[in-house]
Amino acid sequence: MKNFSPGLLPTLITVPCVLILLALTVWQVNRYSWKIDLIDQINSQLAAVPVALPAGDIDPEEWHYRRVSLTGEFDHDGEIHLFAHTDKGRSGFQIITPFKRADEGDIILVNRGWVPESSKEAKTRPEGQIAGEVTVTGVARKPWSKSWSFLPESNAEDNVWLYGELADMADHLNLKVAPVFVELDAAEVPGGLPRGGQTRVSLPNNHIQYAFTWLGLAAALIVIYVLYGLKRGRSTQA
Numbered sequence: 001m002k003n004f005s006p007g008l009l010p011t012l013i014t015v016p017c018v019l020i021l022l023a024l025t026v027w028q029v030n031r032y033s034w035k036i037d038l039i040d041q042i043n044s045q046l047a048a049v050p051v052a053l054p055a056g057d058i059d060p061e062e063w064h065y066r067r068v069s070l071t072g073e074f075d076h077d078g079e080i081h082l083f084a085h086t087d088k089g090r091s092g093f094q095i096i097t098p099f100k101r102a103d104e105g106d107i108i109l110v111n112r113g114w115v116p117e118s119s120k121e122a123k124t125r126p127e128g129q130i131a132g133e134v135t136v137t138g139v140a141r142k143p144w145s146k147s148w149s150f151l152p153e154s155n156a157e158d159n160v161w162l163y164g165e166l167a168d169m170a171d172h173l174n175l176k177v178a179p180v181f182v183e184l185d186a187a188e189v190p191g192g193l194p195r196g197g198q199t200r201v202s203l204p205n206n207h208i209q210y211a212f213t214w215l216g217l218a219a220a221l222i223v224i225y226v227l228y229g230l231k232r233g234r235s236t237q238a
Contacts, residue, residue, distance in 0.1 A: 127191030
Protein backbone atom coordinates (compact mmCIF):
# COMPACT_ATOMS: atom_id res chain seq x y z
CA MET A 1 0.00 0.00 0.00
CA LYS A 2 2.57 2.54 -1.18
CA ASN A 3 -0.24 5.04 -1.80
CA PHE A 4 -1.40 4.79 1.82
CA SER A 5 -0.36 7.86 3.85
CA PRO A 6 -2.87 8.84 6.55
CA GLY A 7 -0.52 11.16 8.41
CA LEU A 8 0.60 11.22 12.05
CA LEU A 9 -2.30 13.09 13.70
CA PRO A 10 -5.11 10.95 12.18
CA THR A 11 -3.14 7.84 13.19
CA LEU A 12 -2.69 9.08 16.76
CA ILE A 13 -6.42 9.73 16.97
CA THR A 14 -7.72 6.65 15.15
CA VAL A 15 -5.63 3.88 16.74
CA PRO A 16 -6.56 4.64 20.40
CA CYS A 17 -10.21 5.15 19.44
CA VAL A 18 -10.34 1.78 17.65
CA LEU A 19 -8.67 0.04 20.59
CA ILE A 20 -11.17 1.62 23.02
CA LEU A 21 -14.13 0.58 20.85
CA LEU A 22 -12.81 -2.98 20.60
CA ALA A 23 -12.32 -3.08 24.38
CA LEU A 24 -15.92 -1.90 24.83
CA THR A 25 -17.05 -4.67 22.47
CA VAL A 26 -15.31 -7.32 24.56
CA TRP A 27 -16.69 -5.79 27.77
CA GLN A 28 -20.26 -5.95 26.46
CA VAL A 29 -19.81 -9.61 25.43
CA ASN A 30 -18.59 -10.38 28.95
CA ARG A 31 -21.55 -8.46 30.40
CA TYR A 32 -23.89 -10.53 28.24
CA SER A 33 -22.49 -13.76 29.70
CA TRP A 34 -22.73 -12.35 33.22
CA LYS A 35 -26.37 -11.28 32.67
CA ILE A 36 -27.31 -14.74 31.33
CA ASP A 37 -25.85 -16.35 34.47
CA LEU A 38 -27.69 -13.83 36.69
CA ILE A 39 -31.04 -14.45 34.99
CA ASP A 40 -30.57 -18.22 35.29
CA GLN A 41 -29.73 -17.83 38.98
CA ILE A 42 -32.80 -15.68 39.69
CA ASN A 43 -35.12 -18.03 37.79
CA SER A 44 -33.69 -20.94 39.74
CA GLN A 45 -34.28 -19.14 43.05
CA LEU A 46 -37.84 -18.20 42.12
CA ALA A 47 -38.60 -21.83 41.27
CA ALA A 48 -37.10 -23.21 44.49
CA VAL A 49 -39.04 -24.44 47.51
CA PRO A 50 -39.43 -21.65 50.13
CA VAL A 51 -37.02 -21.78 53.07
CA ALA A 52 -37.29 -20.10 56.45
CA LEU A 53 -35.78 -16.63 56.37
CA PRO A 54 -32.98 -16.52 58.98
CA ALA A 55 -33.25 -14.05 61.81
CA GLY A 56 -30.58 -11.46 62.51
CA ASP A 57 -28.35 -9.41 60.26
CA ILE A 58 -28.66 -11.22 56.92
CA ASP A 59 -27.09 -10.00 53.67
CA PRO A 60 -29.82 -8.46 51.43
CA GLU A 61 -27.77 -9.21 48.30
CA GLU A 62 -27.51 -12.88 49.20
CA TRP A 63 -31.27 -13.21 49.79
CA HIS A 64 -32.47 -11.04 46.90
CA TYR A 65 -35.14 -12.93 44.89
CA ARG A 66 -35.02 -16.01 47.13
CA ARG A 67 -38.28 -17.67 48.10
CA VAL A 68 -38.88 -17.72 51.85
CA SER A 69 -41.53 -18.66 54.40
CA LEU A 70 -42.56 -16.80 57.56
CA THR A 71 -44.78 -17.67 60.53
CA GLY A 72 -46.19 -14.95 62.75
CA GLU A 73 -48.76 -12.15 62.91
CA PHE A 74 -49.44 -8.99 60.91
CA ASP A 75 -49.55 -5.63 62.64
CA HIS A 76 -52.12 -3.92 60.43
CA ASP A 77 -51.89 -0.67 62.41
CA GLY A 78 -48.47 -0.15 60.83
CA GLU A 79 -49.53 -0.34 57.18
CA ILE A 80 -47.36 1.50 54.67
CA HIS A 81 -48.61 2.50 51.22
CA LEU A 82 -46.17 2.12 48.33
CA PHE A 83 -47.40 3.71 45.09
CA ALA A 84 -47.50 1.18 42.26
CA HIS A 85 -49.15 0.13 39.00
CA THR A 86 -50.47 -3.26 38.03
CA ASP A 87 -49.54 -4.93 34.76
CA LYS A 88 -52.72 -3.42 33.25
CA GLY A 89 -51.60 0.10 34.10
CA ARG A 90 -54.09 0.81 36.88
CA SER A 91 -52.70 3.05 39.57
CA GLY A 92 -52.86 1.91 43.17
CA PHE A 93 -50.71 0.95 46.12
CA GLN A 94 -48.81 -2.02 47.42
CA ILE A 95 -49.61 -2.63 51.08
CA ILE A 96 -46.51 -3.14 53.21
CA THR A 97 -47.26 -4.41 56.71
CA PRO A 98 -45.01 -5.21 59.70
CA PHE A 99 -44.99 -8.94 60.42
CA LYS A 100 -43.81 -10.19 63.81
CA ARG A 101 -42.47 -13.71 63.66
CA ALA A 102 -43.67 -16.25 66.22
CA ASP A 103 -40.38 -17.94 67.10
CA GLU A 104 -37.66 -15.44 66.26
CA GLY A 105 -39.59 -12.41 67.52
CA ASP A 106 -38.10 -10.16 64.84
CA ILE A 107 -40.14 -7.94 62.54
CA ILE A 108 -40.17 -8.07 58.76
CA LEU A 109 -41.82 -5.59 56.42
CA VAL A 110 -44.08 -7.75 54.25
CA ASN A 111 -45.50 -6.56 50.96
CA ARG A 112 -48.96 -8.15 51.04
CA GLY A 113 -49.81 -7.07 47.49
CA TRP A 114 -51.61 -4.50 45.38
CA VAL A 115 -54.85 -2.61 45.97
CA PRO A 116 -56.56 -0.03 43.73
CA GLU A 117 -56.36 3.59 44.78
CA SER A 118 -59.93 3.46 46.05
CA SER A 119 -58.92 0.73 48.52
CA LYS A 120 -55.79 2.38 49.84
CA GLU A 121 -57.14 2.83 53.37
CA ALA A 122 -57.46 -0.30 55.52
CA LYS A 123 -61.02 0.57 56.55
CA THR A 124 -62.17 -0.01 52.97
CA ARG A 125 -61.05 -3.68 53.03
CA PRO A 126 -61.63 -4.98 56.58
CA GLU A 127 -62.08 -8.59 55.41
CA GLY A 128 -58.48 -8.71 54.21
CA GLN A 129 -56.96 -7.66 57.54
CA ILE A 130 -55.99 -11.20 58.56
CA ALA A 131 -55.69 -11.69 62.32
CA GLY A 132 -53.85 -14.32 64.32
CA GLU A 133 -50.85 -16.47 63.54
CA VAL A 134 -50.35 -17.38 59.88
CA THR A 135 -47.66 -18.94 57.71
CA VAL A 136 -46.96 -17.10 54.47
CA THR A 137 -44.56 -17.55 51.58
CA GLY A 138 -43.02 -15.02 49.26
CA VAL A 139 -39.89 -13.58 47.69
CA ALA A 140 -37.21 -11.68 49.59
CA ARG A 141 -36.29 -8.34 48.01
CA LYS A 142 -33.54 -5.94 48.91
CA PRO A 143 -34.43 -2.26 49.51
CA TRP A 144 -34.18 0.32 46.72
CA SER A 145 -34.26 4.09 46.50
CA LYS A 146 -34.80 6.63 43.74
CA SER A 147 -32.32 6.31 40.90
CA TRP A 148 -32.09 10.00 39.90
CA SER A 149 -31.92 13.07 42.11
CA PHE A 150 -34.58 14.95 40.11
CA LEU A 151 -37.24 12.30 40.85
CA PRO A 152 -39.90 13.16 43.48
CA GLU A 153 -39.45 12.26 47.12
CA SER A 154 -41.60 9.88 49.14
CA ASN A 155 -44.07 11.56 51.49
CA ALA A 156 -43.63 9.88 54.86
CA GLU A 157 -45.95 12.41 56.52
CA ASP A 158 -48.87 11.24 54.36
CA ASN A 159 -47.59 7.65 54.38
CA VAL A 160 -47.22 7.58 50.60
CA TRP A 161 -43.97 6.03 49.43
CA LEU A 162 -42.49 5.90 45.94
CA TYR A 163 -39.48 3.66 46.57
CA GLY A 164 -38.52 0.70 48.74
CA GLU A 165 -36.75 2.84 51.32
CA LEU A 166 -36.76 0.21 54.03
CA ALA A 167 -34.65 2.10 56.57
CA ASP A 168 -36.83 5.22 56.27
CA MET A 169 -39.99 3.13 56.53
CA ALA A 170 -38.66 1.51 59.70
CA ASP A 171 -37.88 4.96 61.15
CA HIS A 172 -41.38 6.12 60.20
CA LEU A 173 -42.85 3.16 62.14
CA ASN A 174 -40.27 3.46 64.94
CA LEU A 175 -39.39 -0.21 64.47
CA LYS A 176 -36.25 -2.27 64.07
CA VAL A 177 -36.82 -4.54 61.08
CA ALA A 178 -35.03 -7.18 59.01
CA PRO A 179 -32.92 -5.74 56.14
CA VAL A 180 -35.15 -7.18 53.39
CA PHE A 181 -38.75 -6.96 52.29
CA VAL A 182 -40.78 -10.08 51.62
CA GLU A 183 -43.26 -9.88 48.73
CA LEU A 184 -46.04 -12.41 49.28
CA ASP A 185 -47.03 -15.01 46.72
CA ALA A 186 -50.47 -14.91 45.15
CA ALA A 187 -52.95 -16.46 47.60
CA GLU A 188 -56.63 -16.24 48.47
CA VAL A 189 -57.38 -13.32 50.77
CA PRO A 190 -60.82 -12.62 52.29
CA GLY A 191 -62.36 -9.85 50.22
CA GLY A 192 -59.74 -10.33 47.48
CA LEU A 193 -57.41 -7.55 48.63
CA PRO A 194 -54.50 -7.02 48.85
CA ARG A 195 -53.64 -9.00 45.72
CA GLY A 196 -50.34 -10.86 46.21
CA GLY A 197 -47.96 -12.24 43.61
CA GLN A 198 -46.76 -8.81 42.50
CA THR A 199 -43.07 -9.71 42.18
CA ARG A 200 -41.76 -8.62 38.79
CA VAL A 201 -38.30 -9.47 37.46
CA SER A 202 -37.18 -7.25 34.62
CA LEU A 203 -33.55 -7.71 33.60
CA PRO A 204 -33.05 -6.50 30.02
CA ASN A 205 -30.13 -8.18 28.28
CA ASN A 206 -29.17 -5.89 25.38
CA HIS A 207 -25.42 -6.33 25.69
CA ILE A 208 -24.98 -8.16 22.38
CA GLN A 209 -26.67 -5.26 20.56
CA TYR A 210 -24.33 -2.87 22.37
CA ALA A 211 -21.35 -5.05 21.42
CA PHE A 212 -22.31 -4.92 17.73
CA THR A 213 -22.71 -1.15 18.01
CA TRP A 214 -19.19 -0.67 19.37
CA LEU A 215 -17.77 -3.15 16.87
CA GLY A 216 -19.57 -1.41 14.00
CA LEU A 217 -18.19 1.96 15.07
CA ALA A 218 -14.68 0.50 15.21
CA ALA A 219 -15.07 -0.98 11.72
CA ALA A 220 -16.45 2.30 10.34
CA LEU A 221 -13.57 4.23 11.86
CA ILE A 222 -11.05 1.84 10.31
CA VAL A 223 -12.70 2.15 6.87
CA ILE A 224 -12.68 5.96 7.10
CA TYR A 225 -9.04 5.91 8.20
CA VAL A 226 -8.00 3.65 5.32
CA LEU A 227 -9.92 5.62 2.69
CA TYR A 228 -8.52 8.88 4.00
CA GLY A 229 -4.99 7.45 3.99
CA LEU A 230 -5.34 6.24 0.39
CA LYS A 231 -6.76 9.55 -0.79
CA ARG A 232 -4.05 11.54 1.00
CA GLY A 233 -1.36 9.21 -0.34
CA ARG A 234 -2.48 9.69 -3.93
CA SER A 235 -2.67 13.46 -3.41
CA THR A 236 0.85 13.50 -2.00
CA GLN A 237 2.28 11.65 -4.98
CA ALA A 238 0.40 13.73 -7.57
